[in-house]
Every structure is written in C-alpha cells, then in structure tokens.
Amino acid sequence: MDLLSRRYAMQVVCVVGAVGPARYGEIESAFGDVSSSTLSTRLDELVEAGLLAREQYAEIPPRVEYELTSEGEELCSRLDPLLRWVREREGS
Structure with missing residues (x-):
C-alpha cells in the first residue's frame, strides 16, 4: 500500500x-x-483508505475527531512493534 510509505x-x-x-x-x-498541510493531507488519505473514521460535530467552534476503523486497528496492532523497534534503534 503506497499510502503507508x-x-x-x-x-x-x-x-x-x-x-x-x-x-x-x-x-x-x-x-x-x-x-499542518502534511498532517491534514495524511489524515484525509487515511480516512479515504478506510483506516481512519472522521467525525465532525455541529458545534462552535467546530470539533472533528478521528478514530481507527477495524481495519485501522488491525494495522496499528501490526505497526506498533515495528515502530517500537525503529525508536530503539534510533536511540542506540
């Protein structure tokens, strides 16, 4: 998946x-x-890919929340050990 790269x-x-x-x-x-533009773009792409759900509330000021979909949760559980490994390697 190109998005993850x-x-x-x-x-x-x-x-x-x-x-x-x-x-x-x-x-x-x-x-x-x-x-901000990079983060906004990435969030939009992850929503479009079905990994994140975006909930916008009709409030003032506007409130938007992001949550993992079931597919996003599965991906997160697989990525977490990898990212931990990368952080450990960067620290040594």
Whole structure:
C-alpha cells in the first residue's frame, strides 16, 4: 500500500490508536516537526483508505475527531512493534 510509505502515515495510525478518538490538535502535538498541510493531507488519505473514521460535530467552534476503523486497528496492532523497534534503534 503506497499510502503507508508516505511520511507520517504509520505514525498517525499509531497515535490515533493510542489516544482513541483524537482531535487534530492532539495528533499534531504528537509530532514536533510536521507541517499542518502534511498532517491534514495524511489524515484525509487515511480516512479515504478506510483506516481512519472522521467525525465532525455541529458545534462552535467546530470539533472533528478521528478514530481507527477495524481495519485501522488491525494495522496499528501490526505497526506498533515495528515502530517500537525503529525508536530503539534510533536511540542506540
């Protein structure tokens, strides 16, 4: 899947999986160096791929939450060990 090779895609799936229903700001705060446009694009792509569900509430100010779909949960469970391994290797 080409989408998973794009920058931050795997990390977004794991962050949303860890936080549960997550707002944009919560996801953004997990990344120190991601641009807003990159993050927004990645979220839209993950929703379109069926890995994330997007819920928009009719409130002022507007509130949008992202949550893993069942397919996204399965992917997250498989990615988590890989990302842990990468972090460990970067630390050594």
